[in-house]
Amino acid sequence: MKDAEILSVIRTRASTRKYLDKLISQDIIDKILEAGIFGPSVVGAQPGRFIVVKNREMIKAIDAVMKTNAGKVGFGSGMMTYVAKIIESAPALIVVYNTRCVSERVKKISELYYENIKLAEFEAIAAAIQNMVLIAETLGVGTCWLDIPVLFEREINDIVRAEGRMVAIVTMGYVSDEPTQRSPRKDYSKTVEMRE
Numbered sequence: 147m148k149d150a151e152i153l154s155v156i157r158t159r160a161s162t163r164k165y166l167d168k169l170i171s172q173d174i175i176d177k178i179l180e181a182g183i184f185g186p187s188v189v190g191a192q193p194g195r196f197i198v199v200k201n202r203e204m205i206k207a208i209d210a211v212m213k214t215n216a217g218k219v220g221f222g223s224g225m226m227t228y229v230a231k232i233i234e235s236a237p238a239l240i241v242v243y244n245t246r247c248v249s250e251r252v253k254k255i256s257e258l259y260y261e262n263i264k265l266a267e268f269e270a271i272a273a274a275i276q277n278m279v280l281i282a283e284t285l286g287v288g289t290c291w292l293d294i295p296v297l298f299e300r301e302i303n304d305i306v307r308a309e310g311r312m313v314a315i316v317t318m319g320y321v322s323d324e325p326t327q328r329s330p331r332k333d334y335s336k337t338v339e340m341r342e
């Protein structure tokens with residue numbers, strides 16, 4: 147793929163928050179996961195773990211947990227119910243975890259590097275997520291990267307039978323042909339500084 151094509155995928159991708167009632171084949175989901183697995187990671191350790199949830203009852207249970215607890219988070223329940231609806235509408239989710247496989251080892255060796263590596267693990271997982279949302283775009287699958295559900299990590303872990311540190315949920319689904327609203331970006335000059 148040429149640079150212009152990659153940039154075009156990056157520029158046209160947009161978060162999608164409402165999906166058609168259409169399943170995504172395992173073949174397509176596997177391609178998306180492969181893109182995540184092939185992301186860069188600190189010392190090549192791949193600290194991410196991806197739990198794919200297609201089970202409708204589990205998706206509904208996550209939606210219910212968020213709606214039930216919407217009032218408890220201190221910033222109004224609107225945001226929570228908004229995100230719960232995105233999850234409910236999705237035919238598949240990737241619940242992303244940080245296994246902390248590197249930091250747990252480094253902790254015993256260097257307190258200083260431990261602080262660094264904790265951040266590096268998250269960076270590696272974010273790179274994997276970005277790879278997944280981009281390849282999904284090329285496969286015609288819309289996604290939304292969500293951090294709000296992490297507030298209910300304990301409850302969601304019980305639902306999806308997982309342990310550990312949840313980083314995000316990525317919702318996936320086909321979207322209608324309507325053009326997706328693009329979020330504006332800051333000007334180049336407000337984001338980039340040159341030192342020549």
Ligand SMILES: Cc1cc2nc3c(=O)[nH]c(=O)nc-3n(C[C@H](O)[C@H](O)[C@H](O)COP(=O)(O)O)c2cc1C
Nearest residue numbers: 159160161162229290291292293294295327328329
């Ligand atoms: C780390 C992270 C967390 C996010 N969490 C949420 C979320 O909880 N709810 C939501 O609706 N969107 C969430 N988003 C999506 C952003 O709102 C979205 O990427 C941003 O507004 C830019 O829009 P675009 O993705 O359409 O370009 C998140 C994105 C990132 C990278």
